[in-house]
Structures are given as C-alpha cells and as structure tokens.
Amino acid sequence: MTSGDILDTLRSALPDGAIDATDAAVLARSIDASGAAALGVARAVVRPRTTEEVAVVLRAADAAGVPVVPQGALSGLAGAANAVAGALLLDLTGMNRILRIDVDNRVAVVQPGVIVADLAQAAHDVGLFYAPDPASAALATVGGTVATNAGGMRCIKYGVTRDAVRSLELVLADGSIVRTRPDTIKGVAGLDLTALVVGSEGTLAVVTEATLTLLPAPGPSRGVCAVFPSLTAGVAAANAVAAGVHTPSTLELLDAIVLDAVSDYQPDAGIPSGAKSWLLAITDSASGADADLDAFEAIFREHGALSVHRADDPADLDGLLAARRLLFPAMRALRGSSLNGDASVPRSRLLEMVERLGALGDEFGVIVGVGGHVGDGNLHPVVAFDAADAAQVAAAHSAYQRISEIAQELGGTMTGEHGVGIEKLASLDGELPVRLREVQRQIKRIFDPNGILNPGKKY
Numbered sequence: 001m002t003s004g005d006i007l008d009t010l011r012s013a014l015p016d017g018a019i020d021a022t023d024a025a026v027l028a029r030s031i032d033a034s035g036a037a038a039l040g041v042a043r044a045v046v047r048p049r050t051t052e053e054v055a056v057v058l059r060a061a062d063a064a065g066v067p068v069v070p071q072g073a074l075s076g077l078a079g080a081a082n083a084v085a086g087a088l089l090l091d092l093t094g095m096n097r098i099l100r101i102d103v104d105n106r107v108a109v110v111q112p113g114v115i116v117a118d119l120a121q122a123a124h125d126v127g128l129f130y131a132p133d134p135a136s137a138a139l140a141t142v143g144g145t146v147a148t149n150a151g152g153m154r155c156i157k158y159g160v161t162r163d164a165v166r167s168l169e170l171v172l173a174d175g176s177i178v179r180t181r182p183d184t185i186k187g188v189a190g191l192d193l194t195a196l197v198v199g200s201e202g203t204l205a206v207v208t209e210a211t212l213t214l215l216p217a218p219g220p221s222r223g224v225c226a227v228f229p230s231l232t233a234g235v236a237a238a239n240a241v242a243a244g245v246h247t248p249s250t251l252e253l254l255d256a257i258v259l260d261a262v263s264d265y266q267p268d269a270g271i272p273s274g275a276k277s278w279l280l281a282i283t284d285s286a287s288g289a290d291a292d293l294d295a296f297e298a299i300f301r302e303h304g305a306l307s308v309h310r311a312d313d314p315a316d317l318d319g320l321l322a323a324r325r326l327l328f329p330a331m332r333a334l335r336g337s338s339l340n341g342d343a344s345v346p347r348s349r350l351l352e353m354v355e356r357l358g359a360l361g362d363e364f365g366v367i368v369g370v371g372g373h374v375g376d377g378n379l380h381p382v383v384a385f386d387a388a389d390a391a392q393v394a395a396a397h398s399a400y401q402r403i404s405e406i407a408q409e410l411g412g413t414m415t416g417e418h419g420v421g422i423e424k425l426a427s428l429d430g431e432l433p434v435r436l437r438e439v440q441r442q443i444k445r446i447f448d449p450n451g452i453l454n455p456g457k458k459y
Contacts, residue, residue, distance in 0.1 A: 040085020059175030072144030078421030112143025156375030234277025
C-alpha cells in the first residue's frame with residue numbers, strides 16, 4: 001500500500017481534519033525535547049479523538065505494514081516519540097478528557113492527552129492527590145508519563161508513575177481494544193500486563209485510557225534547605241535523611257558547578273557564595289511536619305552545613321524549588337546546548353557516582369554538572385557543550401555515554417526515568433544480558449508481530 005493509499009483509507013474512515021500530511025505539520029511533530037534527530041521523515045500526523053479511531057488507525061497501519069509512532073506533548077528526553085521514516089505520527093493530545101474522578105474508590109479515569117498538572121488540580125479540587133510529579137508536569141501528558149514511567153521529585157515517598165496506574169485501556173497493533181485488568185485494588189488473575197506496558201515507550205500498545213490511583217490530600221509542603229562546604233558532606237547528609245525515620249516527600253541535591261550556573265543564569269536565585277553543594281528536604285506530612293523539619297535540620301547541621309534555611313511559608317518554598325528547577329536551563333546556558341542524563345544508582349553508591357562524574361569534565365573537555373533526586377538515587381548529570389563546535393559535540397556525546405557506563409558499573413541504570421528511546425540504545429548491552437534483551441524482543445513480537453509500533457526504539 002502506498003502512502004497515498006493508506007492516507008486515503010484513513011481519510012475515508014476518520015473525521016475531517018484528523019489527517020495532516022503537510023510538511024509543516026510533520027516537521028512540528030518529528031522530535032521530542034531531547035533534540036535527538038528523527039529516524040526519517042514521517043508520512044503524516046494523525047489526530048484521533050476516540051479509542052475507536054485509534055483502533056481504525058492501527059488496523060489499517062498493521063495491514064499495510066506502516067509504522068506508527070504514538071506521541072503526547074513531545075516533552076520526553078530520550079527521543080522515544082521521534083519520527084520514523086514513513087510513519088504515521090499518532091498525536092494523542094486531542095484525547096484530553098478527564099472522564100471521571102471517583103472519590104469513593106479514589107481513582108481518576110482519564111484519556112492519554114490529559115495534562116498531568118490538570119489532573120493534579122482536578123484531584124485537589126475534590127480533596128484528593130495525584131502523586132506523580134515529573135518536572136514537565138505543566139505540559140506532559142498522562143499518556144506520555146505512562147509510556148516512559150516518568151518519575152520526578154516526589155518519588156522517594158510516593159514512587160513512580162507505575163505505582164499510580166491501576167489499569168489501562170489499550171489498542172493493540174492489530175486494532176484490538178483490551179483492558180489490562182479490573183479497576184480493583186487487588187487482582188492477580190493474569191500476568192501483570194499493566195506494569196509491562198507502563199514504561200514500554202509506545203512499543204507494545206497504544207494507551208487510550210488510564211485508571212489512576214488517587215490519595216488523600218497531604219498537608220502543606222514545608223522544607224529545609226542547606227548548603228555545604230563539600231559535595232561529600234551534602235551527599236552524606238542526603239543519605240542520612242533518606243535512611244532516617246522521617247521520610248521526606250522531596251530530597252534534591254545540586255553540586256557546585258550547577259550552583260554557579262544557576263547563580264549566573266539567575267543572580268537573584270539566592271544561592272550563597274562558596275557553596276559546594278545544596279540540599280533541599282521537603283515534608284508534606286499532614287501531622288508531624290514540625291518533627292520532620294527538626295530531624296532534617298539536625299541532620300544537616302550534624303554534617304557541617306554552612307547555613308540552614310527553614311521554609312515554612314509556601315512562597316518561600318516555591319523560591320527554593322524554582323532554584324532547583326533551573327538545573328537544566330542554567331546548565332544549557334553555559335555553552336548553548338546540553339545533554340541531560342538520568343542515571344540511577346543504589347543510594348550507598350551515590351558518593352562514588354558523583355565523584356566519578358566530577359572527573360568527566362576534565363577528561364572530555366566539557367562541563368558536567370550534577371543535580372537530582374538523591375532520595376532515590378536518581379541523578380541528573382548535565383553535559384554542557386557548544387553545538388557549533390564539532391569537537392565539543394563529539395566530546396559531549398562521549399561523556400554522556402561514559403555516564404551510563406559509570407552508573408552500570410556501580411550496580412545502577414543508565415536511565416531512571418527518561419527512558420531509552422533512541423538516545424540510550426547504545427548503552428543497553430552494558431545493562432541487559434543478551435538473553436534478556438532477546439526475551440524482551442520476543443515479548444514485543446507477541447504484542448506487535450509486524451513491528452509497526454514505534455520501531456527502532458527501546459530494544
């Protein structure tokens with residue numbers, strides 16, 4: 001079937017305007033926020049509005065052997081939603097309805113195009129709480145965060161997106177519509193296909209509806225921030241907090257390179273001069289918050305904090321969080337471009353990890369700064385480089401590859417939350433044995449025998 005044939009078939013089966021094959025539309029949907037190159041030029045953008053329309057698209061594509069790339073807001077950082085040659089770009093952002101919020105059962109049922117922050121607000125409005133909070137929550141879609149098993153700052157207390165997904169409605173590659181399991185809290189009648197699809201980056205099925213767990217609303221967020229005379233002291237304090245009996249909802253670290261970059265990028269960010277590491281611990285406990293804050297502050301002082309700042313006021317805490325959120329833009333501003341990593345290691349190896357990362361700048365001639373969610377061992381090493389300098393581009397990619405290798409050598413993973421996409425395919429052999437990779441490919445073939453769903457990614 002030619003490009004024109006399948007597009008004619010879809011135009012006759014879908015509502016007017018659902019297909020856009022213009023060069024501008026295809027280009028606008030061809031890469032995600034990673035900046036990684038597309039794997040070719042796609043045929044068209046397809047914008048379904050219902051599960052049945054998604055089924056029509058996949059049925060036609062599977063019969064014709066045409067690739068389909070499921071897409072959300074394109075906020076991903078691994079190239080998982082990037083265009084593939086000849087593909088249909090399945091733009092799910094129009095499926096953006098919150099179908100219901102069930103207060104009695106504490107679940108939300110939503111379409112994949114719902115923005116995470118909008119869902120969180122809708123839950124808040126009825127006294128409930130949607131815990132997953134990726135940095136891109138204001139623009140990321142639920143479907144995208146399900147596809148990547150997105151993390152964020154609150155994982156130390158609430159887990160990742162997978163921990164909030166109760167069940168999924170899927171369209172399989174052949175157009176079949178299935179639900180992975182009932183919406184009950186417990187259910188072990190079959191294999192856990194829900195968890196398997198979460199994090200599969202659109203390679204197994206297309207998520208068209210998600211039933212998500214909601215929690216009782218937490219208390220107001222309050223925090224303690226400290227700066228330390230060394231990175232060693234900051235990491236040691238973070239590990240002591242994470243291992244303590246008072247569990248923070250957020251525990252974030254920035255190293256000296258990032259702190260200098262943030263100060264240059266936004267001088268009024270409030271970063272004290274001379275700081276070699278910065279640590280922020282937040283509690284959202286509905287009761288006992290003062291005890292949490294006292295415990296965090298005591299640990300910071302025990303580990304030699306140069307200064308400690310307690311943020312009881314929401315606006316004060318927002319200012320501290322704003323400084324943390326400058327990690328990526330501030331590092332990118334140093335040389336104009338950056339590669340943003342998400343390596344994770346066991347917490348006991350954090351100090352060794354950050355020390356080895358600190359040596360990469362000199363080794364490769366680039367700037368490497370480190371921040372991240374130290375409460376669960378998830379670091380965000382950022383490699384800053386000049387994209388106009390071919391030597392720096394090559395050095396940056398070599399350093400980025402080395403970051404993955406270091407994490408794997410320390411018993412960790414090259415990707416804690418961004419996913420594999422296309423950017424990290426080269427690092428898979430260092431993490432997954434050959435036999436295990438083949439098992440994963442076999443699973444992919446069971447779900448998608450003709451290999452139309454997001455080919456060239458994940459595996």
